[in-house]
Amino acid sequence: MKLTCQTVIALVGTAIGSTVSVADTLLTHRIPAALAVEAASETVSDCAKQGYRESVVLLDADGATIISLRGDGAGIHTLDSAHDKAYTSVSFKTDTTALAERAKGESSIAPLSKLPHVMFFGGGIVIKLGDETIGAIGAAGAPGAKLDDNCAQAGLAKIRDRLK
Numbered sequence: 001m002k003l004t005c006q007t008v009i010a011l012v013g014t015a016i017g018s019t020v021s022v023a024d025t026l027l028t029h030r031i032p033a034a035l036a037v038e039a040a041s042e043t044v045s046d047c048a049k050q051g052y053r054e055s056v057v058l059l060d061a062d063g064a065t066i067i068s069l070r071g072d073g074a075g076i077h078t079l080d081s082a083h084d085k086a087y088t089s090v091s092f093k094t095d096t097t098a099l100a101e102r103a104k105g106e107s108s109i110a111p112l113s114k115l116p117h118v119m120f121f122g123g124g125i126v127i128k129l130g131d132e133t134i135g136a137i138g139a140a141g142a143p144g145a146k147l148d149d150n151c152a153q154a155g156l157a158k159i160r161d162r163l164k
Contacts, residue, residue, distance in 0.1 A: 042157075
């Protein structure tokens with residue numbers, strides 16, 4: 001009897017353990033460094049053509065930095081701002097301009113801006129492949145959130161058709 005109970009426990013433990021070990025892995029997509037460099041360069045270049053000194057940070061889906069680029073003459077603080085915009089965008093899986101609008105009218109989201117690296121200010125653009133968030137571009141340095149948004153959008157437009 002004692003042997004049977006131990007056998008059942010061993011079989012159940014094996015069944016549970018094997019179920020976990022044969023689980024499918026998660027399929028994720030990554031932005032190649034070469035495309036990240038192109039997007040960052042285009043973001044800074046697009047703003048420079050308009051006379052703005054911009055910095056850009058491109059993050060992967062986990063919030064890790066792929067590239068950080070400070071444009072010529074951009075203030076040192078713009079790197080932190082660009083990072084936080086990208087971080088906010090990838091964390092919430094939406095553009096920061098939309099989050100800023102929500103924060104104005106929705107009191108439940110505003111306290112989230114107190115979290116480290118969360119910035120509800122335009123210039124953070126989420127990068128999606130279908131419905132999957134694969135990264136974000138954060139741009140900072142232009143005189144206004146809409147201008148930062150436009151520069152980040154130009155960077156994303158440069159590589160969008162090559163994201164697969």
